[in-house]
Amino acid sequence: MRIVISGGGTGGHIYPALALIKEIKKVNKEATFIYIGTDNGLESKIVPRDNIPFKSITISGFKRKISFDNVKTIFRFLKGTADAKKLIKDFNADVVIGTGGYVCGPVVFAAAKLKIPTLIHEQNSVPGLTNKFLSRYVDKVAICFEEAKAFFPNEKVVYTGNPRASEVLHRNGDEGRRSIGLSNDKKTVLIVGGSRGARPINDAFLEVLPEAGKRDYQFLYVTGEVHYEKVMNEVNKLGNPSNIFIRPFIHNMPEVLAAIDLIVARAGATTLAEVTALGLPSILIPSPYVTNNHQEKNANALSKNGAALVRLEKELDGQQLLTDIDDILLNQSKWEKMHLASKQLGKQDAAKVLYEVINQLAKRNH
Incomplete structure (x- = not known):
């Protein structure tokens, strides 16, 4: 052929x-x-x-x-x-x-x-x-x-x-954890704003960084390369908590996705294909700067099936973000329902x- x-x-x-x-x-x-x-x-x-x-x-x-x-x-x-x-x-x-x-x-x-x-x-x-x-x-x-x-x-x-979903299946989560230095016995939330990062997501998380540092779970926070230096300057002022792992970019994303329990991300089609293939619960913050506002529509397709929580960028703040993460990650029943709903969408x-x-x-x- x-x-x-x-x-x-x-x-x-x-x-x-x-x-x-x-x-x-x-x-x-x-x-x-x-x-x-x-x-x-x-x-x-x-x-x-x-x-x-x-x-x-x-x-x-x-x-x-x-x-x-x-x-x-x-x-x-x-x-x-x-x-x-x-x-x-x-x-x-x-x-x-x-x-x-x-x-x-x-x-x-x-x-x-x-x-x-x-x-x-x-x-x-x-x-x-x-x-x-x-x-x-x-x-x-x-x-x-x-x-x-x-x-x-x-x-x-x-x-x-989306055939991209097949790229994350059967990947080794242990390898993903090792590559970052994540703990094996803590739940993990990934916060990522796309390959270039997203300033509003960065700003929201920095608002609550000291409070996030007190949580029993861990954060993998991907800033985007263009934002990394500025973010690290702020993080160093705030004490650089030990349960927060900060990277400018992730090169082995399929392995890392296999290692996490929850993702906070934009709502691009590739991201959602990967998320549903793994059955990951998600908090989606659609980019408002895309053609026909398609990311919000993508996100709503997951939300209406119970697989994701959608927060618009204009209503995003740090305290709401941390509350949303707590509500999913610390509530096993809610996490399970979202996991099963996400997996159902990505089963093909x-x-x-x-x-x-x-x-x-x-x-x-x-």
């Missing part, structure tokens, strides 16, 4: 694609891939590290407001489609997959025009412009949240979940389900 995958811009589009590639390689040793992205996107740095052949096209996203830049984007789209057609033909692709971001627009559109089977994967509860556009042309639309179904042609939709092996859909599409091409 010869597969073209395209997706870029953010890790939320790239990491599910890489997880899917890994799963397909496990079950189909003969499968070969090329990944099409942009040279200036995050994918150009991440994908080659996994030894996946990487090709690039030039494309930019549409502005949501009327802009002359959109005229340029139309011309780039036409040129990108032509370039993608050549790459797809030269590779002799059996199926083409888009995992989101504007780069997959011309790639998946080109494949559809070449009559090659196509699939797009939507990670969020509210799709972006590119996937809404492509849904008219593709054969299948894979979704992770039932709420996304309403945005796509019903007959094309298949619920798969998304990578395997997606592979079956892709396999059927590829067979149709022969």
Whole structure:
């Protein structure tokens, strides 16, 4: 099977694609891939590290407001489609997959025009412009949240979940604890604001750091590299409690997630896929700075099923955050209910389900 995958811009589009590639390689040793992205996107740095052949096209996203830049984007789209057609033909692709971001627009559109089977994967509860556009042309639309179904042609939709979830399953929590120096006999809460951190979450936790230092459980607090120095200056003034472990970034997140009992985080699709795969209870603080406010909608999908507590950034303060953590971590009955609800949402092996859909599409091409 010869597969073209395209997706870029953010890790939320790239990491599910890489997880899917890994799963397909496990079950189909003969499968070969090329990944099409942009040279200036995050994918150009991440994908080659996994030894996946990487090709690039030039494309930019549409502005949501009327802009002359959109005229340029139309011309780039036409040129990108032509370039993608050549790459797809030269590779002799059996199926083409888009995992989101504007780069997959011309790639998946080109494949559809070449009559090659196509699939797009939507990670969020509210799709972006590119996937809404492509849904008219593709054969299948894979979704992770039932709420996304309403945005796509019903007959094309298949619920798969996020293949990134498979990355955290069967990881060694002991290894995660050792890598940080966490105690084995204390419950652990992870506080993280995404790969770059989140200042409002940092500010809220710093408010109650001395009080948090008196708890019998432990904290792993990830500041984000850009905030780390400033946070540590404040922490040193406040006494640097021994039950609070502070890091700028976590490189082995799957192992660390397997070691914790509760997570405080944003509500990006990749994070929620990992959280539900492990059945972790969560306190979610959606970023209000994302397209269509999709993180709040993602978070509410977990909350309504009892798997998460949602706090909006505008109502966040340190005392409320610490109270919320206490209410879940120190109440075993509540923790168990949230754990089971989270696990129920993440029970499907998304990578395997997606592979079956892709396999059927590829067979149709022969």
